Amino acid sequence: MQPLTNKELNYIDDLLSAEELLLKTCVTASERVMQPDAQQFLHHTITQHQRHYDELAHLVEQHEPMARS
Amino acid sequence: MQQMMSGKLEEKDMLHTILSLLKQTTATYSTAVTEASCATVRQTMQRLFNETVMEQGECFQIMQRHGWYAQPEEAPRQAIRKAITAHRQKGQEISQFLRLNSVRGGMPNYTTGAYQQQMTYQPTPTYQAYTPSDMSAGTAEWVRQQAMASRHQTGSQHGEIMQ
Numbered sequence: 001m002q003p004l005t006n007k008e009l010n011y012i013d014d015l016l017s018a019e020e021l022l023l024k025t026c027v028t029a030s031e032r033v034m035q036p037d038a039q040q041f042l043h044h045t046i047t048q049h050q051r052h053y054d055e056l057a058h059l060v061e062q063h064e065p066m067a068r069s
Numbered sequence: 070m071q072q073m074m075s076g077k078l079e080e081k082d083m084l085h086t087i088l089s090l091l092k093q094t095t096a097t098y099s100t101a102v103t104e105a106s107c108a109t110v111r112q113t114m115q116r117l118f119n120e121t122v123m124e125q126g127e128c129f130q131i132m133q134r135h136g137w138y139a140q141p142e143e144a145p146r147q148a149i150r151k152a153i154t155a156h157r158q159k160g161q162e163i164s165q166f167l168r169l170n171s172v173r174g175g176m177p178n179y180t181t182g183a184y185q186q187q188m189t190y191q192p193t194p195t196y197q198a199y200t201p202s203d204m205s206a207g208t209a210e211w212v213r214q215q216a217m218a219s220r221h222q223t224g225s226q227h228g229e230i231m232q
Contacts, residue, residue, distance in 0.1 A: 002107040011101040012110075015117075018094045025090060029083040037131050038084060045087070045124060052117050059113055 004063040016056050023049040081137040084128065091125040 004012075023046065030042040078086070098118035105111035132138040 001109045004110070005106050007104050008101075008107065008110050011097065011104060011114075014097055015094070015101060018090070018097060022087070022090050022094060025083075025087055029087060032077070033080050033083065035080065035131075035135060037134070038080065041127055041131055042087075048120060048124065052120070055113060055117065059110060062109070063107070 001062070001066070003066045003068070004060070009060070012056050012060055016053060019049050019053045019056065023053065081132075081135075084132050084137055088125065088128045088132065091121060091128055095122050095125055 026042050026045045026049065030039065030046065033039055033042060095118065098114055098121055101114045102111055102118055105114055129138065133140075
């Protein structure tokens with residue numbers, strides 16, 4: 001593992017926002033969608049984007065000890 | 070109709086929003102993969118990219134199934150035939166280019182079924198795995214010539230700057 005670059009950190013930041021927005025949109029949609037396949041799909045996406053968010057956040061934490069002070 | 074009267078987004082609109090967010094996110098992941106320096110970051114980005122692009126495909130299929138996505142217009146056979154003629158011609162040009170640069174193999178031949186055979190490309194895990202003995206004499210020679218040519222070019226450029 002190498003220290004995180006500014007570029008990587010910026011992309012992780014962008015992706016954290018994207019995942020958050022996706023998660024919130026999917027939750028809102030799941031409350032109103034009627035079709036069973038769409039329901040099931042949204043159920044799956046909610047879990048998936050929660051995990052994506054956690055993984056991205058974990059990536060930053062993992063690199064913290066080796067960052068220059 | 071009832072949903073439209075409520076003044077809220079319809080089921081279809083919500084799926085459209087999610088589809089476009091997924092497309093955007095996929096594009097960001099794709100750039101993040103290519104811009105990563107750390108192998109761990111790259112692997113994570115690549116995995117999340119794969120999962121997001123799969124999800125985007127599922128979303129599209131659901132929308133198509135319910136007729137929430139306008140069916141894209143089919144390409145007419147005439148246009149396909151035109152593309153086939155153009156890329157066959159291009160393929161021959163590329164083969165000639167490779168022959169001129171003494172690279173063995175050339176372009177796959179679509180008419181003889183040699184295509185399938187030639188496409189069995191085995192990816193090598195690391196660049197270190199490539200040794201000069203892995204290359205055909207032709208390729209090695211070509212690489213050497215290219216290196217010489219570029220060295221010559223930089224040399225002359227320096228010369229111009231000096232003057």
